[in-house]
Amino acid sequence: MSVPEGAYSVQYDVWAEAEDLAISTRIEISFNSPTSQLPHEDAAAQAAAEAYIAGISAAYPGVPVHANRMYKCYNRGDAWPTPTTEDKPSA
Secondary structure: OOOOOOEEEEEEEEEEEEOOEEEEEEEEEEOOOOHHHHHHHHHHHHHHHHHHHHHHHHHOOOOOEEEEEEEEEOOOOOOOOOOOOOOOOOO
16 A cells, blocks of 8 residues: 555554453554655554564464554645634624
8 A cells, every 4th residue: 555645644553352362552653754755664664563463463373463554644725724714602
């Protein structure tokens, strides 16, 4: 998956559940490089998440480990509310 335009971080939710086990962790890594370097930072973030998943799998063989990846992005051009458009009592 390529890094979406405007991405400023990637977040991995990792969890494993079994009869006597419940592990849930969130790994979030911010991107700090120029756009041309984002694929390298993204690959490093994915490698870190995969290493964590491998560690859980090794510690608890037979327990399925799940992960979800989400990019946090800026949406350019979206207008922010101004004091004149925020909730105000009607006259």
